[in-house]
Amino acid sequence: MVLTSPLIQPDDLRFCVAPMMEWTDRHYRALARLHSRRARLYTEMVTTAAIIHGDRERLLGHEASEHPLAVQLGGSDPADLARAARICAEYSYAEINLNVGCPSDRVQNGAFGACLMREPLLVAQCVGAMKEAVDLPVTVKCRIGVDEQEPREALFALVHASVAAGADAMVVHARKAWLKGLSPKENRDIPPLDYPLVHELKREFPTLPIAINGGVDTLDSAREQLAHVDGVMVGRAAYHNMSMLQEVDPQIFGEPAPFESSRAATLAFLSYIERKMSQGVRLADMTRHMLGLFAGRPGARAFRRHLATYAVRPGADARTVEEALMLVDRAPVAQRDDCLPT
CATH class of the missing domain: 3.20.20.70 (Aldolase class I)
Incomplete structure (x- = not known):
């Protein structure tokens, strides 16, 4: 046994x-x-x-x-x-x-x-x-x-x-x-x-x-x-x-999530980004994991495009992520975006 x-x-x-x-x-x-x-x-x-x-x-x-x-x-x-x-x-x-x-x-x-x-x-x-x-x-x-x-x-x-x-x-x-x-x-x-x-x-x-x-x-x-x-x-x-x-x-566990939304969790992630960038980590090394954050939701494609385009540029910082978030916030409710493949 x-x-x-x-x-x-x-x-x-x-x-x-x-x-x-x-x-x-x-x-x-x-x-x-x-x-x-x-x-x-x-x-x-x-x-x-x-x-x-x-x-x-x-x-x-x-x-x-x-x-x-x-x-x-x-x-x-x-x-x-x-x-x-x-x-x-x-x-x-x-x-x-x-x-x-x-x-x-x-x-x-x-x-x-x-x-x-x-x-x-x-x-x-x-x-x-x-x-x-x-x-x-x-x-x-x-x-x-x-x-x-x-x-x-x-x-x-x-x-x-x-x-x-x-x-x-x-x-x-x-x-x-x-x-x-x-x-x-x-x-x-x-x-x-x-x-x-x-x-x-x-x-x-x-x-x-x-x-x-x-x-x-x-x-x-x-x-x-x-x-x-x-x-x-x-x-x-x-x-x-x-x-x-x-x-x-x-x-699965019958408990509340750490934050009420993925957007709120992303905002909380900004302090991590700032801290790691102060230690020499490139923004793109972190934002590459964020491309699936809003899959299937209005503005997701614009969010991904903004990060993919601007996070790799010199001088990019946490504000780049905030700008990408604003594209999600401003997206028309009727706009839909295909989910990323799983």
Whole structure:
């Protein structure tokens, strides 16, 4: 019988924003947190080599306001993962997540990510090494299989091995990954979803916190999944459409959002922008995460165009964002704008 870990509870994973390379950086997370207090945020994947040998503050630094925040590690050497986990623990993360799902060539060449689906015993060694190294919850994000693997056999073997080694929770992207023949982008959409298999996994491990990932792009679909699993992890939909995050606390947790509107949250973000610019951060490095703020609402296109045009120019500052907001305020009510693709 699997016992619920005292380190992580099912409700901790109830709504998560997926780790996404070049997207879920500290600036996005600061903005996301102004839209939801309860959503669990994840860093971009960070490799063990980068943490051990690189600029740790740049890679791992974050603000207390970003919590609850998890770090995702990429690697397959148990000793290196243990060392990286100890370093991450010094940065006070709420969770360490092992990437066993990314299908990119870069990750495959490093012998980690989705290719680890073929090596459940190695994954178990990695989990065990991190569990011995830190007191933080250690979780695994995986696929349901790769290439010609039989999904049920591959997924259940990986989860059994991971749990035996001490994994505190699993996040399952309910698609296979095809390591040859499909790009990372195609691997997000083309392999068919198999939600029932993940639901079956939850029945097999009733007390293990399990979150489902893949194809969940509305809060209605999130609630449907929560009838079967403990949590949902949303990626592009949460990134491109901040109005979804604005509704997470009220609709998923029954609590008020941090601000009454996305516009109010954006105004609160201006002080963050000013502070970071005083530290040398470029405005465009922050505003690139704001392009989906008003997706589907009047003035959204003008808002995006203004930021894309002016935030990159010398002298651009928080006033550039205020000017973009005024374009939303002035937009005729009848004007509609297409949502960004999710």
